[in-house]
Amino acid sequence: MYTFTSNLEKKEYDIFVENYPMASFMQEYEWANIKDNWGNFHCGLYKDDKLVAVCMILVKTVFKNIKLFYIPRGYLIDFNNLEDLKEMTNQIKILAKQNHAYVVKIDPNFCISDNSFKDEEVEHNYSKDYEIKHNNLIKLGYKHTGINKDLHTNLQPQYNIFTPMCDINSNILTSDEVLKTYGRIKSYCGNYHTKRGISFEITNDINRVDDLVNLLKQTEKKQNINLRNKEYFVKIMKNFKDSAYLVFGNIDLNKYLDYLKESKGKDEAIEEVNNLIKEYGSTMILSTALILLPKNKKGIRTSEYLYAGNSLYLTNLHVSVGLVFEIIKFSIENNCHYCNLGGVDGNLNDRLTTFKQRFNGRIMEFAGEYDLPTSWVYYPIKIFYPLLKKLYKLIKR
Numbered sequence: 316m317y318t319f320t321s322n323l324e325k326k327e328y329d330i331f332v333e334n335y336p337m338a339s340f341m342q343e344y345e346w347a348n349i350k351d352n353w354g355n356f357h358c359g360l361y362k363d364d365k366l367v368a369v370c371m372i373l374v375k376t377v378f379k380n381i382k383l384f385y386i387p388r389g390y391l392i393d394f395n396n397l398e399d400l401k402e403m404t405n406q407i408k409i410l411a412k413q414n415h416a417y418v419v420k421i422d423p424n425f426c427i428s429d430n431s432f433k434d435e436e437v438e439h440n441y442s443k444d445y446e447i448k449h450n451n452l453i454k455l456g457y458k459h460t461g462i463n464k465d466l467h468t469n470l471q472p473q474y475n476i477f478t479p480m481c482d483i484n485s486n487i488l489t490s491d492e493v494l495k496t497y498g499r500i501k502s503y504c505g506n507y508h509t510k511r512g513i514s515f516e517i518t519n520d521i522n523r524v525d526d527l528v529n530l531l532k533q534t535e536k537k538q539n540i541n542l543r544n545k546e547y548f549v550k551i552m553k554n555f556k557d558s559a560y561l562v563f564g565n566i567d568l569n570k571y572l573d574y575l576k577e578s579k580g581k582d583e584a585i586e587e588v589n590n591l592i593k594e595y596g597s598t599m600i601l602s603t604a605l606i607l608l609p610k611n612k613k614g615i616r617t618s619e620y621l622y623a624g625n626s627l628y629l630t631n632l633h634v635s636v637g638l639v640f641e642i643i644k645f646s647i648e649n650n651c652h653y654c655n656l657g658g659v660d661g662n663l664n665d666r667l668t669t670f671k672q673r674f675n676g677r678i679m680e681f682a683g684e685y686d687l688p689t690s691w692v693y694y695p696i697k698i699f700y701p702l703l704k705k706l707y708k709l710i711k712r
Contacts, residue, residue: 336614464661472658
């Protein structure tokens with residue numbers, strides 16, 4: 316016998332996530348606090364008094380009283396179990412109708428395929444049983460929205476690059492074993508940076524958010540993009556205080572200056588460092604990132620490399636490479652099998668792909684979005700809302 320709740324207590328929800336074999340941070344209880352411009356539900360499905368599925372639903376009003384239900388990287392359920400999935404679907408559909416949601420959109424945490432840039436055999440942890448999971452959703456009335464290679468078409472990028480820290484049998488490797496799988500970039504890890512006065516720091520000190528934001532602003536300027544503000548990162552550090560960490564790549568400019576003089580560096584380089592010392596003092600932050608460790612304690616654990624920023628100065632030192640490797644080492648120390656380096660364009664010809672694939676990258680093609688229509692207004696909104704949105708942008712320009 317099944318029972319369902321849309322107000323599952325945090326403690327019970329968290330215990331389920333901890334024991335789920337492949338949980339995304341976007342289905343952790345606290346993610347609703349980060350997306351506080353959406354409404355939310357924390358749902359649980361019981362079978363014979365045992366919790367068998369949970370999900371965190373984000374709720375957005377799209378027009379007057381018409382709403383969208385969005386379940387990022389969810390449900391947390393055994394997608395191979397058609398009976399449980401059917402009941403979860405029915406209960407979520409009832410909840411959606413009660414709240415005037417015209418559709419339930421899910422973006423499950425499994426892949427169509429996962430491939431190596433080197434054409435090596437891979438683990439297939441994320442793509443295991445894809446056909447069964449996909450077909451079960453289709454049987455229950457979900458409509459797959461298709462393959463979207465553009466980085467920004469879906470609510471979450473369909474293509475991500477993961478760096479693996481495990482072998483073909485999913486045994487976690489050492490950092491030295493992982494480093495051996497890299498190409499030329501491994502020369503920028505370790506002693507290369509130490510000799511030049513560069514060190515790395517990983518901290519969960521919320522007072523260091525300003526340092527993160529200041530460097531992100533330089534990245535925004537360089538790439539002509541807009542990232543998040545300070546308040547957003549403070550919310551993450553507060554809500555994920557046991558799993559969110561700031562990573563910094565620092566340089567001792569005096570030590571680097573000594574290195575340049577001893578190695579007979581170019582006069583232009585020495586002059587640049589002297590000018591930086593005059594302006595910024597003896598130390599600078601050259602690279603930074605925000606990472607999240609996974610909450611699940613069992614199964615496949617994946618850390619998340621979420622936001623990264625780099626200084627406009629001394630870019631020839633490749634500090635961002637060393638920073639990523641420090642994140643990978645930290646992930647290994649915390650028993651992670653993968654680090655998600657984030658979304659990329661599905662054509663794999665963008666600058667992000669070029670950088671991320673160097674870390675023995677896996678191309679993870681996620682299943683993408685599935686729509687579960689709950690109202691007759693689904694099709695008009697599906698067809699006309701994107702067109703109206705484009706028209707609005709054109710008028711605004």
